[in-house]
Amino acid sequence: MAIIAPSLLAADFLRLWDECKMINESEAEWFHLDVMDGRFVPNISFGLPVIEHIRKTTKKECDVHLMIVEPEKYTTAFKEAGADRLTVHYEACTHLHRNVEMIRQLGMKAGVALNPHTPVLLLKEILPYIDQVCIMSVNPGFGGQQFIPTSLKKIAELKQMIRESGYPVLIQVDGGVSVNNAAALVNAGADVLVAGSNVFKAENPTAAIAQLKKAGSFSEV
Numbered sequence: 187m188a189i190i191a192p193s194l195l196a197a198d199f200l201r202l203w204d205e206c207k208m209i210n211e212s213e214a215e216w217f218h219l220d221v222m223d224g225r226f227v228p229n230i231s232f233g234l235p236v237i238e239h240i241r242k243t244t245k246k247e248c249d250v251h252l253m254i255v256e257p258e259k260y261t262t263a264f265k266e267a268g269a270d271r272l273t274v275h276y277e278a279c280t281h282l283h284r285n286v287e288m289i290r291q292l293g294m295k296a297g298v299a300l301n302p303h304t305p306v307l308l309l310k311e312i313l314p315y316i317d318q319v320c321i322m323s324v325n326p327g328f329g330g331q332q333f334i335p336t337s338l339k340k341i342a343e344l345k346q347m348i349r350e351s352g353y354p355v356l357i358q359v360d361g362g363v364s365v366n367n368a369a370a371l372v373n374a375g376a377d378v379l380v381a382g383s384n385v386f387k388a389e390n391p392t393a394a395i396a397q398l399k400k401a402g403s404f405s406e407v
């Protein structure tokens with residue numbers, strides 16, 4: 187059964203209270219929060235003050251996806267803002283091991299995200315030190331993009347690597363996730379489905395979350 191993590195990026199920012207309430211009352215387990223700095227990605231989203239307020243409003247796990255350069259400078263600040271899970275990009279870290287150790291030492295779950303062009307094999311040595319991998323199935327920076335189909339193969343390859351490693355690392359897939367590809371993603375090995383537009387832009391977001399949950403529960407393995 188996949189974990190559902192709606193991404194706030196697609197929410198109506200003038201109605202954040204209602205959007206949070208909707209997530210709180212839904213079947214979603216995590217709240218995915220995309221932080222963009224206009225340097226690592228060509229877009230700027232939101233930062234610490236928004237996360238602080240989301241933290242006060244939701245009991246769901248706050249899963250923060252940092253699309254920023256030098257993420258190590260802000261690890262403590264995101265912990266203080268209320269992040270339960272903190273994901274940094276492989277491509278943004280020179281000292282990835284040091285960064286994920288710091289995240290864990292502060293009591294958060296540590297994640298590493300991979301851009302679509304980055305091979306999963308590069309994560310082999312870091313698997314013992316992390317809790318989740320975020321496979322980006324679009325180029326990071328924007329919501330509402332088309333799912334890149336080769337991501338399915340990456341998920342399957344990573345699943346195999348994780349099985350062989352013996353470490354309990356979750357696979358998250360982020361970008362273009364919908365009820366149409368949820369079952370295929372879970373069958374390939376995804377444990378967590380992040381969905382922005384397909385939840386918040388739906389006519390009935392609560393029902394869209396329930397549909398994702400249902401689609402993600404049909405596993406062939």
Ligand SMILES: O=C(CO)[C@@H](O)[C@H](O)COP(=O)(O)O
Pocket residue numbers: 193194195196218220251253324325326327328329330331360361362363380381382383384
């Ligand atoms: O990290 C990102 C984008 O960079 C994502 O978390 C998006 O917010 C997903 O949005 P959709 O593709 O589901 O609309």
Ligand SMILES: [Fe+2]
Pocket residue numbers: 193218219220251360380
């Ligand atoms: Fe994200």
